Amino acid sequence: MAGTALHRRLTWQLAELVEVAAETSRVKTIVFDVPGWPSHRAGQHVDVRLTAEDGYQAERSYSIASAPDGTRVALTVQRLEDGEVSPYLTDELRPGDKIELRGPIGGYFVWEPSEGGPLMLVAGGSGIVPLMAMIRTRAAAGDDTETRLLFSSRSLHDVIYRDELEQLSGNGLTVVHALTDSQPPGWTSYARRVDAEMLAEVAPSPAQRPRFYACGPTPFVEAVAEALVGLGHNPLAIKTERFGPTGR
Amino acid sequence: MDELMLDGNAIAGLLQEVVAVEMTTAIGTCGGCGAAGPVGAAHLYRGAGIVLRCPHCGNTLAKVVKSHSRVWVDLRGIRTLQVTV
Amino acid sequence: MPPRASKPIVSRGFRGRRPADADPARVPPGQYITADFPVLSAGPTPHTSLELWDFSIIGELNVPCRWTWEEFRALPSEEITRDIHCVTKWSKLDTVWRGVSVDTLLEGIETQAEYMTAYSDGGYTANLPLEDVTGSKAWVVFAYEGEPLAPEHGGPARMLVPHHYFWKSAKWVRGIRLQSTDEPGFWETNGYHNYGDPWQEQRYTGD
Numbered sequence: 248m249a250g251t252a253l254h255r256r257l258t259w260q261l262a263e264l265v266e267v268a269a270e271t272s273r274v275k276t277i278v279f280d281v282p283g284w285p286s287h288r289a290g291q292h293v294d295v296r297l298t299a300e301d302g303y304q305a306e307r308s309y310s311i312a313s314a315p316d317g318t319r320v321a322l323t324v325q326r327l328e329d330g331e332v333s334p335y336l337t338d339e340l341r342p343g344d345k346i347e348l349r350g351p352i353g354g355y356f357v358w359e360p361s362e363g364g365p366l367m368l369v370a371g372g373s374g375i376v377p378l379m380a381m382i383r384t385r386a387a388a389g390d391d392t393e394t395r396l397l398f399s400s401r402s403l404h405d406v407i408y409r410d411e412l413e414q415l416s417g418n419g420l421t422v423v424h425a426l427t428d429s430q431p432p433g434w435t436s437y438a439r440r441v442d443a444e445m446l447a448e449v450a451p452s453p454a455q456r457p458r459f460y461a462c463g464p465t466p467f468v469e470a471v472a473e474a475l476v477g478l479g480h481n482p483l484a485i486k487t488e489r490f491g492p493t494g495r
Numbered sequence: 496m497d498e499l500m501l502d503g504n505a506i507a508g509l510l511q512e513v514v515a516v517e518m519t520t521a522i523g524t525c526g527g528c529g530a531a532g533p534v535g536a537a538h539l540y541r542g543a544g545i546v547l548r549c550p551h552c553g554n555t556l557a558k559v560v561k562s563h564s565r566v567w568v569d570l571r572g573i574r575t576l577q578v579t580v
Numbered sequence: 581m582p583p584r585a586s587k588p589i590v591s592r593g594f595r596g597r598r599p600a601d602a603d604p605a606r607v608p609p610g611q612y613i614t615a616d617f618p619v620l621s622a623g624p625t626p627h628t629s630l631e632l633w634d635f636s637i638i639g640e641l642n643v644p645c646r647w648t649w650e651e652f653r654a655l656p657s658e659e660i661t662r663d664i665h666c667v668t669k670w671s672k673l674d675t676v677w678r679g680v681s682v683d684t685l686l687e688g689i690e691t692q693a694e695y696m697t698a699y700s701d702g703g704y705t706a707n708l709p710l711e712d713v714t715g716s717k718a719w720v721v722f723a724y725e726g727e728p729l730a731p732e733h734g735g736p737a738r739m740l741v742p743h744h745y746f747w748k749s750a751k752w753v754r755g756i757r758l759q760s761t762d763e764p765g766f767w768e769t770n771g772y773h774n775y776g777d778p779w780q781e782q783r784y785t786g787d
Contacts, residue, residue: 256511256512257511259588261589292504292507294508296588297594297596298589298594299590299591299594299596303595303598303669304588308505308508329616330597331596331597335594339593339594344592345589346589347589347591352507352508353504353507353517354507354520354535355503355507355519355520356504356519464498465497465499465501486535486536487502488502488504488535489501489502489505490501491498491499491501492498497621497624497625499619499621500624540622540623541620541621542620542621542622542623542747542767543620543622543667543746543747543767543772544622544767544770544771544772546623553623553624555703558622558766558767558770560771560772560784561771562771562784566771567770567785568770569769569770
């Protein structure tokens with residue numbers, strides 16, 4: 248199974264939108280039915296291609312948010328203010344519409360329960376998406392690998408998957424939030440950007456040989472990776488996926 | 496560090512389109528400094544085409560240009576590429 | 581067998597972020613007008629201080645020339661308004677720059693060279709026939725829209741050669757090398773067209 252997933256020539260397929268759900272005021276999950284979908288691994292992404300009437304094309308990559316589930320593939324998209332593709336996906340697409348998509352893509356930024364842990368996931372904003380696929384895959388498999396998520400968002404309203412993360416906590420999963428811009432009254436968790444001190448408090452120690460996955464805007468990922476190495480963690484155990492300046 | 500910089504994950508689809516093998520887990524040895532690491536961890540820049548750079552020394556590992564029907568790949572900056580088959 | 585899309589399918593309602601009106605006579609084949617100014621780069625943004633910056637003309641000429649930033653800024657400069665065309669398909673009309681004409685930089689230089697390579701901080705190069713950067717066709721620009729050229733767009737100074745695809749307008753330029761032989765540059769050696777005329781849609785090798 249893993250062999251066939253690794254050795255495939257990717258082709259563009261038509262995917263039909265079946266469901267749209269709001270996550271936050273700027274973020275939506277769009278669910279596609281992709282005939283013949285060969286399953287996927289948590290952390291993988293798809294490439295999406297849009298073509299205008301005059302032939303103009305735009306292509307973007309989006310992390311798969313869902314655990315494997317037949318032909319169902321969910322993407323969670325943040326609507327960028329001046330975005331070219333994201334507003335189309337979040338505001339224009341309607342159930343029944345079809346878009347071109349290819350995937351699943353990726354092999355480096357991937358986690359499966361068999362890989363074990365302890366697992367530490369560090370998410371900045373929309374960087375949570377591939378990490379949520381890992382958390383959902385872990386839950387669906389009934390896996391209890393020790394997993395910690397450090398999730399940085401601007402405010403409580405911006406926390407994607409907030410309720411689901413709360414529900415999934417326990418059974419070896421610990422979720423820690425950092426709210427960087429504003430915090431609700433009585434907020435007891437972190438109220439600043441992720442830094443070395445925070446990572447030292449939240450992450451397993453280097454002696455426990457944790458595996459790290461960090462995802463989000465490029466400056467966020469750079470800062471996290473640098474801090475983790477500075478704390479004595481093995482650089483080879485830190486996997487990163489950068490989303491560019493503001494996230495996808 | 497440029498905030499526009501990405502990493503090898505962003506070129507995974509394009510490379511797999513060319514060689515039909517997942518490439519982000521391939522290990523490249525930098526021809527400049529000798530450091531080895533997965534293609535997924537290489538620094539990626541989008542210019543007229545795509546440039547992959549060594550995260551340790553900044554050396555150009557690879558350039559990739561895609562037209563509608565052709566892809567050009569310059570791998571001169573990679574001394575050796577190890578691919579799992 | 582799952583349905584396969586063998587040629588692109590139009591996405592209902594997708595337009596992209598493009599101004600609707602543009603004089604078609606100003607848009608080269610395959611290009612789309614943009615109101616933005618996309619930042620594209622082959623590597624990290626260099627940050628050369630103006631104290632250390634210089635611009636040189638080297639190679640096959642009688643006497644190599646070099647200007648410090650002060651000397652370069654003391655040269656006669658002009659405002660240039662041109663359309664620019666990127667090989668990645670965006671075009672931007674009526675961009676306004678200020679810079680020193682390559683004709684000014686080559687004044688008094690004796691050379692038999694027929695080609696040139698612009699070279700930049702970070703190792704980027706772009707080649708052109710010398711006749712394509714002379715006769716008011718090319719500048720070394722240091723300002724865009726009345727402001728000092730931003731580092732992300734090539735500041736302190738970049739080439740501006742608007743009648744070729746914009747990869748020929750090397751960012752962070754530090755000099756021009758005059759040569760009797762043509763030497764394909766950074767992108768010309770890996771798929772992009774050696775000459776790059778947008779009006780003949782010379783994007784890729786062999787076009």
